[in-house]
Every structure is written in C-alpha cells, then in structure tokens.
C-alpha cells in the first residue's frame with residue numbers, strides 16, 4: 001500500500017503525518033476535574049499502548065484540572081473544547097499539546113481564529129479541526145453530506161491558513177460508515193493535512209468494532225489516515241486494543257501481541273474463548289511483536305499453531321505449550337496458565 005503524502009505535525013514529542021507511524025488515540029471518560037481518576041485512566045491507557053490521549057475541557061475548573069493532570073502525567077495531552085474560545089485559550093495555556101475544535105459548534109469568523117492562532121503559535125500547539133456529521137455548520141446544509149463535511153473542514157482550515165497557521169490536523173467523522181469513508185477519500189485528494197480517522201458514535205464493543213474496522217480499515221488500506229480512534233461505548237482501553245489490532249491486521253504496526261484462536265468444534269476440550277481472552281488481557285502490556293495461538297485440542301491444535309511464536313493446544317487433562325511453532329512442553333491443564341506465563345516471561 002502506498003501511503004498518502006501528508007505534512008508532519010508535532011504533538012509534544014509525538015509526530016503525526018509524514019512518515020511517522022500511525023498513532024492510536026483514545027479519550028478519557030472521567031470528569032476532568034477528577035484529577036486522580038483521570039490520572040489512573042491515563043495510566044491504564046498508556047499501559048494498553050495508547051499513543052495520544054484526549055480530555056474534554058467543558059469549563060474553567062476543568063482547564064485548571066487539565067494543567068495539574070498534564071504536569072503530573074508526563075504525556076502530551078489533547079484538549080477537546082466546544083463552544084468557547086476562552087476555554088480553548090485556557091486549555092492551551094494549561095499545557096495542551098493539541099487543541100481539538102469542532103467548527104460546527106464554534107464561531108469560525110476571522111477575528112476569533114486570528115486570536116486563537118496567536119495563542120497556538122505562542123505555545124507551538126497544533127489544532128485538530130474535527131468535523132462531525134451530527135454537528136455540521138448550517139451554511140453547508142443543502143450539499144450532500146460528504147461534500148458538506150469536506151467543505152466545512154476545508155473552510156475552517158482556510159481561515160486558519162489566512163492567518164499564516166498551517167499546524168493543522170483534520171478529522172471528518174460520521175456514524176454512517178460509507179459517509180465517513182467517502183468524505184475522507186474526497187478530503188484526502190484535496191489537501192495534505194494529516195488525517196485523523198474514526199467512525200463517530202460507532203456503538204458498543206461488538207457493533208462499534210465492526211463499523212470502525214470497516215471504516216478505518218478501508219481508508220488505511222488505501223493509504224489514507226495518520227492517526228486513528230476507535231470510538232466505543234466500552235471501557236476506554238478497548239478502544240486502544242481495537243486500534244492496535246486494526247493496524248496490526250493491515251501490517252501497519254508491528255508491535256504487541258496478536259492472539260489467534262480456533263473457532264472450536266466437536267473436538268474442543270477446553271474453554272477456548274475464556275483462555276484466549278485471558279491471554280489477551282495478560283499480554284496487553286507486551287510491546288514485543290508476538291503471535292500467540294490458543295487452540296482447543298492437542299490433536300489439530302499443535303499443527304494449527306505452527307506459525308505462532310507461542311501457543312497453547314489445550315486438552316482436558318494435559319495441554320501442550322508451543323514455542324516457535326514446535327512442542328515445548330506438555331503440562332497438566334490445571335496449571336496451564338502459570339506454565340504459559342512462565343514461558344511468556346522467558347520468551348520476552
């Protein structure tokens with residue numbers, strides 16, 4: 001796949017666009033004013049492999065809390081601001097390394113943007129112009145939704161550019177997957193801004209994963225997209241696992257664990273789903289690229305796990321552990337996970 005050319009933008013010490021690796025983002029669902037809770041969620045996201053984290057700044061108290069969180073967490077944080085340029089200014093001064101604004105709910109006249117540009121330049125902070133299907137600026141009503149989304153994003157970007165500001169990332173999101181794909185294809189053709197991809201309001205873990213995989217995955221496979229967020233009505237770490245899995249499936253990220261498991265059949269001797277989920281949970285922190293197979297019987301599971309770095313072919317009484325695709329050890333099934341974790345530790 002040939003990646004679309006985009007200009008490189010810095011968010012603190014993380015690069016987005018150009019030849020930089022495609023990053024995975026998520027957003028806290030704690031109250032920003034809950035400093036300890038937010039710091040804990042940031043730590044969980046970081047542990048899951050999240051590259052960039054966004055926090056909402058809905059009021060001045062949140063801007064104050066943002067500063068404390070940014071100072072203590074040591075990661076570049078993104079501030080999400082709606083409706084208020086005053087809050088945007090406070091968030092940047094509080095240490096945001098990127099500002100997300102939605103032109104559908106903020107005035108986009110020259111004066112407001114001119115003032116914001118001065119602050120963004122002072123603090124060397126990029127802006128993400130994030131347009132959503134659900135909050136389109138009225139002036140673009142009457143156009144097809146794809147065209148309206150593109151026009152809204154570009155019109156706001158043009159206003160920033162008029163004031164000499166080009167430190168811009170653009171996101172067009174829609175809950176309709178086809179609209180999200182088509183509008184990003186159109187946008188990708190007419191600008192070189194790094195693009196943030198996501199299907200908004202994608203839904204629960206199951207439906208959201210399907211929609212996001214199709215929407216984000218289709219575009220990434222076409223070389224479009226520089227940073228992604230899988231929006232889910234689920235614990236935030238699931239967004240990160242999903243984002244990393246999409247990148248891995250497309251060969252765009254070679255880090256972390258890929259768990260492959262069999263669909264089970266009449267020969268199954270163990271709880272494959274439970275075991276595979278446990279392996280995923282226990283290896284979420286591993287950054288080394290690893291393929292781990294979890295198979296439901298020793299009979300075929302050994303052969304089917306051949307392409308894996310590590311594997312489990314589970315049996316009722318005894319299970320087989322695989323290393324580099326070969327039988328490593330046969331262990332009593334009741335201590336399978338202890339033995340597997342010992343092997344994993346030794347391997348990494």
Ligand code: SF4
Nearest residue numbers: 262265268296297300
């Ligand atoms: S690995 Fe074993 S249990 Fe799993 S699908 Fe294949 S034959 Fe069935």
